[in-house]
Amino acid sequence: MAEKVILLDLFASMFGMRARVALAAKGVQYEYREEDLRNKSQLLLQSNPVHKKIPVLIHNDKPVCESLVIVEYIDEVWNQKYPLLPSHPYQRAQARFWADYIDKKLYAVGRMVWTKSGEELEAAKKEFVEILKQLESELGDKAFFGGESFGFLDVALVTYSTWFHTYETCGGLSIGEHCPKLSEWVKRCLEIDFVSESLPDPAKIYDFALMLRKVFGIDAS
Amino acid sequence: MAEKVILLDLFASMFGMRARVALAAKGVQYEYREEDLRNKSQLLLQSNPVHKKIPVLIHNDKPVCESLVIVEYIDEVWNQKYPLLPSHPYQRAQARFWADYIDKKLYAVGRMVWTKSGEELEAAKKEFVEILKQLESELGDKAFFGGESFGFLDVALVTYSTWFHTYETCGGLSIGEHCPKLSEWVKRCLEIDFVSESLPDPAKIYDFALMLRKVFGIDAS
Secondary structure, three states, X not given: XXXXXXXXXXXXXXXXXXXHHHHHHHOOOOEEEEOOOOOOOHHHHHHOOOOOOOOEEEEOOEEEEOHHHHHHHHHHHOOOOOOOOOOOHHHHHHHHHHHHHHHHHHHHHHHHHHHOOHHHXXXXXXXXXXXXXXXXXXXXOOOXXXXXXXXXXXXXHHHHHHHHHHHHHHHOOOHHHHOHXXXXXXXXXXXXXXXXXXXXXXXXXXXXXXXHHHHOOOOOO | OOOOEEEEEOOOOHHHXXXXXXXXXXXXXXXXXXXXXXXXXXXXXXXXXXXOOOOEEEEOOEEEEOHHXXXXXXXXXXXXXXXXXXXXXXXXXXXXXHHHHHHHHHHXXXXXXXXXXXXXXXXXXXXXXXXXXXXXXXXXXXXXXXXXXXXXXXXXXHHHHHHHHHHHHHHOOOHHHHOHHHHHHHHHHHOOHHHHOOOOOHHHHHHHHHHHHHHOOOOOO
């Protein structure tokens, strides 16, 4: 059967990037549709009526929402190539636990790092570094979170690396100084063609963040 | 190999109950250990150093944390009996999406229903009913969320039904009036022996909630 795969996304979304990396890992051809979140498409509103958020993967007219659910779906449907989740139930549980940890912790605190100032910024930076250190500790001396090969948890986290320059510049911190092993892990991930080719230029993310800071009234426009 | 399965739990936790229901569905024998959350055991702190929360499933000395991760783990390890997740990737994605929806929405608002008063309570009740209606709409005319048989999403939600009496009594609302199909679904779930035998008496949950209301200073002690 001819596959029809559409991804409703926003270039700067670390959640959308997860779907892009997973589809690229599997070599799936798809149509990418950039959404304007201030003027969402009818297709987005119909496909994700509950959250009305990107990313949405539409596979043969059926929508799948929520980035980690999408990545598991991609891994299960295109299961012949490049398995992302580990094969052993215990390692699968660990990968799911840490991906959930990223979703519960990293986005909200990261957002504070590039939007807040003063005491709020200092508190956010402290927590942000603690979260990354926790993740670095889980990585340990492994090449990737899953071990020797790039997998589910790597997909879940590597997309944040496109925002590292923004966190560092807006927040005034050095991730590499606090988390050298994690920084090395980012480099290893980016040496994989399908990863680096799926991720946007951090400079463009920074421009996007600066634009949003003006929209939010943080910086003068 | 002899299985050694321990569940660190709290009787009133809808998250812990998910593990209990899933283990019962599979017929897994396990040691239940009730935790005192004001004085957590060393085993709990060691087994879940990140969140320090129940439930934790310890299987042959290896801890698995976070209730939905635990339920998927149980389903994958004891895969010979009573499959919980659907076999088709799309239905699996749907089940995971809605379980995630429950985790993101229901607990926090439900807690407000039994702890708040005045305008805060009214706003919480409105949102609480909207969430349940959204879930009822996903149930539709099916016997269970997964279709003909009790599955993953049923496990994720049915444990909340032990709190319905508390929500209704503290919040002053009738769930059955707003969501008759969902109430019928609860009854169908409770007709399954391993479900009803795994869930605590709603009257005991209510006593527990009243005790907590006193601890929180909501009611005079």
